[in-house]
Amino acid sequence: MADAVKMPSAGVTASTPERIMLGAGVYAKDLPIDTLPTAEQVLQGIIGATNGGGKVEIIPEFKDLEIDGVLVKTKGMVQKVGETAKMETNMAEVIPEMIAKMVVGKTDTSTQDYTKIVSKAKLEAGDYYSGLGFVGQTLAGNPIMVIFKNALCTSGFSTEAKNKEQAVFTGTFECYADTDAITKGDNLETLPYVIWIYNKDTGAMEQA
Template identity: 25%
Template sequence: MSYKYRSGLRKGSSKNLMIGPGALFKNFDLANFDHNDITTFGELLGATKGGNEVEMELEYHTVEVDGALGAVQGMEWLTAANARIKTNLLEITKENLMLKLPNFEIATHNDEYDIIRHDGQIAPTVSNDLALVGEITGKSIPVIVVLENARTVDAFNLPMGDGKEDVVLSAEFESRYSEEEPTKIPFYILYPKGGSPVSEPVASPAPGTYTGAQSVTLTAVAGSKIYYTVDGSIPTPSTGTEYTGAISVSATTTIKAIAVVGSDTSAVAQFSYIINP
C-alpha cells in the first residue's frame, strides 16, 4: 500500500495568496477612496522593516453551566475587542515621529531647525484612520485593512544601535471606539470583488533554448491587459510592466506574466528562454 499527502491545495489556490509586506497610509478616507488614484489612499508612512502585522484580540464571557462539560453554544458574548497593526518604520521623518508623540507639535526654531515639543496638553489624544494596503494574487486591485481612529499605544523607543544595524522606529497602532457606536469594532477590510476565471497569457516563440536573441510576444484573452516581470518577482498591476509590444530577449531570461480583466487576474505564467549562441 502506498500513501500520498493529503492537502487543501486546490485549483485556484495560487490566486488567493497575499504577497509583499504591504504599505501603511495614515488619514485614510473611505468616502474619497479610489483604487485607481493612489493620492486618495492617504499619506504614506514610508519604508518599513520586518513586515507588518494585523492583530484582532477578542475576549468573551462564557456562562458556566452546571452539568455541562464545557462552553455551551449561544451562552457567551463578546466583552472586549482590540484591533492593532504593528510595524517598524525605517523612515524617521518628522511626521512619523509625531505619530509616536501624541500632544506634541512642530514649530519653527530657526532657519535650520524645526522643534518638536510637547504642547502642555494631556487630552484629547490624536487619532486617524490607518490603512494597510496589500496585494493578493488573482486580483488587480489591493486588499485594504483599516483601523478607525487609530493611535500608537507603545512606548517611544528609538534605538540608535552601534551603526551595524538599521535604526527603526517601532509602532503599534490600536483603533479607538466612537461615542456613537461603542460596541461596533472600529476595524474593517476592503476585499476586491470578482471571481471570474482569467486564462494565463501565452508566449511566442515557445520557451526553450535558442542560439540567438528572440522577440517574445505575449497574447491573452480579448479585452485583457498583460503585466510582466523579468527579475523573478511575481507581476501585479502595480509592480509589473504593462505589456505594449514584443519583449527583446538577448540573454537567458525568465518572463513571468499575468492577464488582467477588471479586478481579476490570471495565475502567473512563466516562460524561460535560454540563449546559447
C-alpha cells in the same frame, strides 16, 4: 472490497494564488472606510517606508456564560463582549509627524532646518491618525486592505541603534471608536474598522 476513496493531499486550488498574501505591504493615512480607497489615495497617504514590515491584529473578546452543570465551552453559551484592533509598524524613516504622534507631542518648525518636538500635557483629536490602513497584495497582485477610522499610537517612541545595523521606529497603533456614535444613536459596541478583500468572481472588492 471496494477501493479506498482517494483524498486530496494538499489544499491548493485554482484560486490559491488569488488568496496568498505576498510582501510587506504599505501603511497609509487618510483612507476612507465607507468607500473603497483608490490607488491615488493610498499613494498620497503613505506614512513612510518600513523595514521588517508590520503586523495587523484584530481580536474579539469573549465571555463564557457561567452556568451550573456546564463544564466545557459550549456553542451558544458564549457572548462577544468587546474587541481590540491593532497595527504594528516598523518604520525605516525618521518622520517628525509620526514621532510626534508616538510621543503625544507638539511640533515647532520655527527653527530653520529643524523640526522641534516637545511633550504636551493633553491628548487632542489631531493625535489620532484618521483612516490609518495597511494595504497588501496577494500573489496574483490583488489588494487586501485593513483600515482603522481612528488610530492612536499606544506604544510610545522606541528605537535602538546598533553598529552596522539599520535602526527602525516601532509603533503600535490601536483602533478607537468615535464618541459621536452616541449622538447618532449608536452604541459603542464595535470598533470602526473595515477589511477589504478582492473577490475574483465579481472582479470587485468585498467589505468584511
